[in-house]
Amino acid sequence: MNSIWSSIFAGRKDSTDDPKQILGEIPIFSDLKTADIRELEHIVHVRTYEPGECVFREGDVGGGMYVIARGRVDILLENRESEEKPERIAVLGKSDFFGELSLLDDERRSATARACEPSVLIGLFRPDLLDLIERNPRLGSRVLLNVARVIGKRLRAADARLVDSAPRRESSADNGQENEAQGTSRSDKGDGNES
Amino acid sequence: MNRDSGTSFFTVVFVLFAVLGILYLMKGLLLLFILPFLFAYLFNPFVNAMERRGIARGMGTLLIFLTLSIALSAAVMLLWKPAAAQAGALHSNMDVYGKKIETWFGRIEENLGFKDLKGEKVPGQEKTGLHARWLKKAAGILPGVFFGVFGSLVSLITVVPLITFFLVRDGRNIRRSIISLVPNRYFERTLVLQYEINRQIGRYLRGELTRSIIVGSMIAAGLWIVDGPYPILMGVFAGVTNVIPFIGPYVGAAPALLIVLFSGSGPEGTVFISVVSVALVYIVSQLLDMICINPVVLGKSVELHPLIIVLSLLIGVEFLGIIGMVLAVPVSSILKVVFVQLYQSKRRIDPTGPALPE
Numbered sequence: 001m002n003s004i005w006s007s008i009f010a011g012r013k014d015s016t017d018d019p020k021q022i023l024g025e026i027p028i029f030s031d032l033k034t035a036d037i038r039e040l041e042h043i044v045h046v047r048t049y050e051p052g053e054c055v056f057r058e059g060d061v062g063g064g065m066y067v068i069a070r071g072r073v074d075i076l077l078e079n080r081e082s083e084e085k086p087e088r089i090a091v092l093g094k095s096d097f098f099g100e101l102s103l104l105d106d107e108r109r110s111a112t113a114r115a116c117e118p119s120v121l122i123g124l125f126r127p128d129l130l131d132l133i134e135r136n137p138r139l140g141s142r143v144l145l146n147v148a149r150v151i152g153k154r155l156r157a158a159d160a161r162l163v164d165s166a167p168r169r170e171s172s173a174d175n176g177q178e179n180e181a182q183g184t185s186r187s188d189k190g191d192g193n194e195s
Numbered sequence: 196m197n198r199d200s201g202t203s204f205f206t207v208v209f210v211l212f213a214v215l216g217i218l219y220l221m222k223g224l225l226l227l228f229i230l231p232f233l234f235a236y237l238f239n240p241f242v243n244a245m246e247r248r249g250i251a252r253g254m255g256t257l258l259i260f261l262t263l264s265i266a267l268s269a270a271v272m273l274l275w276k277p278a279a280a281q282a283g284a285l286h287s288n289m290d291v292y293g294k295k296i297e298t299w300f301g302r303i304e305e306n307l308g309f310k311d312l313k314g315e316k317v318p319g320q321e322k323t324g325l326h327a328r329w330l331k332k333a334a335g336i337l338p339g340v341f342f343g344v345f346g347s348l349v350s351l352i353t354v355v356p357l358i359t360f361f362l363v364r365d366g367r368n369i370r371r372s373i374i375s376l377v378p379n380r381y382f383e384r385t386l387v388l389q390y391e392i393n394r395q396i397g398r399y400l401r402g403e404l405t406r407s408i409i410v411g412s413m414i415a416a417g418l419w420i421v422d423g424p425y426p427i428l429m430g431v432f433a434g435v436t437n438v439i440p441f442i443g444p445y446v447g448a449a450p451a452l453l454i455v456l457f458s459g460s461g462p463e464g465t466v467f468i469s470v471v472s473v474a475l476v477y478i479v480s481q482l483l484d485m486i487c488i489n490p491v492v493l494g495k496s497v498e499l500h501p502l503i504i505v506l507s508l509l510i511g512v513e514f515l516g517i518i519g520m521v522l523a524v525p526v527s528s529i530l531k532v533v534f535v536q537l538y539q540s541k542r543r544i545d546p547t548g549p550a551l552p553e
Binding site: 053 | 243246247367368371374375379380382383384386387389390
């Protein structure tokens, strides 16, 4: 950040968390050069959260992704229609990232993210990414490609899980059909017997 | 609307109106603040394009300023003499036009019976004297617009470029620093909102400025071709007023038409031909603007209902006069973007709405 503005807003920065180092550690940015990471450092936002403070809530309009620089974040599924306690689906720690789909679209968040201890998050948001693409298309497209790769990997993993569960489901469906068929034949037999 | 979105809605509306209130209180300095923003919006794409070519932002801004200074100096050297001569002639002719307009109104009054045959005012009709005062005021409008609005030229020349330079070079950092002060709860929404406002207003201002320059140039060239009055001054005036929706083109055309109408000394047929040719210059320019320039330059940048535009113009003129009219559409567009964003976010977090898979 420019020295004038950094001195005016100096109180907002935490010197113990180096966004540059954290950004270099996560898969989306790991293959970027140091100069590119430095450029990214200028467009990310470093935010601090108290324990229990929501980063975003399920249903909010997504603006971008977060990388955990320090602390831990719970990912929760809320059930708005009932008073039940939110279901925790993951606990993320340092260098983990979440919300990357919001870099690509402006759909609502599918889960709630809540800091479970004092946390420092690095946010990369769609407006800044679009601005980066306009000013530095090489770096912007590289980041986008890496985001697409991560999403692709997750999609493949989800596919694999679906395929893994498919034979079981098929066999259970087959069993069901068999049972149904047997039931029908039994009733046929029964009917026949009765007749 | 749930409690969360309701609170943020009122917060945003409160902040917006607070900003508008502060701007109104500082309306004397408004031009000093608005012009740099306007120029920054204009220069940003050029500096971004330089950044794309690997030139650092500071250097790019400096190059833009240098290029602009050279271009402006050349333009001033070329146009200053004729523009100053035209302004001087207009200023010295104001009395002549005033007298002619007064005579013209005098004839109308006679025809309407406000004066008796000896030319003395009919008792009880003192109001007829108002027109002279009104005309003097009206005759003073044009130089008032030129020199009144750009009154403190020195401060404009020194302060505006300085603020513009920092806005172009550090605009992103200033925005980031201000956004860093927003509480976590409203942070993402504010970020997206400012991006939308920035995008729409930037596109609108760049479009309007381009339009003004093209229309103003067309009118100046047209008036020069048909030997109309003060082509450069009238071109600049028409370019400036062109940004005012609906009435802008008429306001822009009025001075040239009035001058031609009241300065004609030849036979009446010649005056008629002059008025028609000047009117044709404005009509053709406006037609070209409507058919060719407007759709290409502005496109879908700001879509406001005509009623909203009229209302915002009335409010603008009431609070800030002619500057208010120029600012009416951009300010309404900002309000529209804010309300649309808040409405969309309200709809999206509506728990009864259909769940979208992510």
